[in-house]
Amino acid sequence: MTITKDDGFSALKRFIEQTLKIQCSNYKEDYIKRRLLSRMRSTGTTNYEEYLKYLHNNAPELENLRNALTINVTEFFRDADVYDMVKKEILPALFKGRKTIRIWCAGCSTGEEPYSMAMILADIMAADKTVSGQIFATDIDEVVLKKAKEGIYTEKSMAKLTDTQIHRHFTKLPDGTFQAKPQLQALIRFRPHDLMSGQPISRYLDMISCRNVTIYFTEKQKDELARTFHNALVPGGYYVMGKTEYLGREVEGLFVPVNSIMKVYKRKE
Template sequence: MVKLTDNEFLEFVKIMHGNYGIDLSKKRILIEGRLSNLVERKGMNSFSQYLESIKKNDKEEITLLINKLTTNYTYFYREENHFKFLKEVFLPYEEKNNKMKVLNIWSAGCSSGEEPYTLAMVMDDYFKFNSSWKIQILASDISENVLSKAREGIYAEESLSKLPESYKKKYFEKTPDGRYQVVPEIKRNITFKVFNLMDTIREKNKYDVIFCRNVMIYFNAETKMNIVNKFYEAVKPQGYLMIGHAETIQRNQSKFMYISPAIYRKE
């Protein structure tokens, strides 16, 4: 097993934070454990050699690095209080006041797709996509690897364990190998794309709701607040930001108004 030296570790931390905002300063064991075999397979005898290949800005190599170092654990209907809030507060308000009947939603850091698909199901269950409402869901992640899985939309049964049974029956088809595939009617309302949250947000239309849950745990405080403030500019007045329940936003550093745990609104 190739060992990670102190200088190599610091170099990895610098590259991942400087380019992607990901804080790996306390993840030395993770870096060594996930990349050691990769370095060996490439015929290299040190992490320094691998770092040199990364510095050449090889897109394929960088994509592989990100896929290896970012943890993507999620499931359908995760942190269900957010979806309850949508159904009981947000959507009834929009139904009454949104004359254009258009909703623009962003799942930022969507991982393998469970979150945006859950959002699409909640919207369909409330409005019905064959109605006069236009629901637009953008699902982005820094990892092309997980986005490929998201676009495929096929999941193991345990990933659906928290979903209402009615959703499971209505929005999935059983595959021959016992997995579950999202139906086309739900998939076509979501656009998946690679996006680095460190980049400038160039939204054509501002968002009614932004979901960025359990993503900012990888960022240090300064990077996190920069991203939150970018979200503030990207969301509509009276729009919402949903974060993970294990995350917090410093209220004296953000213009967002605290509504309830992990739910914030732009006034």
């Protein structure tokens, strides 16, 4: 399907901004258009105006559109080598300087990322009772956040976890799914948060993991986010990006690369 005219795109964007509270102008236009096109294909509509009418008449489509715009793909220990570095280098380095640390998983989707971090943290805390940590996990999409809070996962989605991890941190439910144990959940605070707001969820953070989120952001938004993270981190705090993401030229000077393959940076003073 090719869209020959742009009619109605602005009206549709306004509707999305007002109804879904997603600021389209902060995302690459091409990205928004591709996501809309996919929903238009699924709903049999052929232009933006028609799709907007469809949205007005079919309330459930709003959720489909939200899901299409905020792609939520995630998994436990996504990029195992990065989590290995978190476990063997980053957290031990942080705990050398302090007894308690604060981590922010920004754009956490259905929770697999913060629960992976929490499992690492829980193991460290079990081995050394004098240390502790807190994870803030946020996302703009309240639907995925609700799932994250419940912490219930299918056996298939847990394929990367070892038997020991599953046994230690999850309870098997009667329907065959697994739920994160209360002591694992207690390490995480889930909150709705828009990364484009310019406000961090907290300050004095020791590590921010914001992975596979900014690929949809404009260069300007990415730079602003890097500045927000820089302000929210403690001196020497870590910023972990997705492996395919990169720091813009304008903000490169704010961070020192620790590992350029894993995209791990440290706040520069």
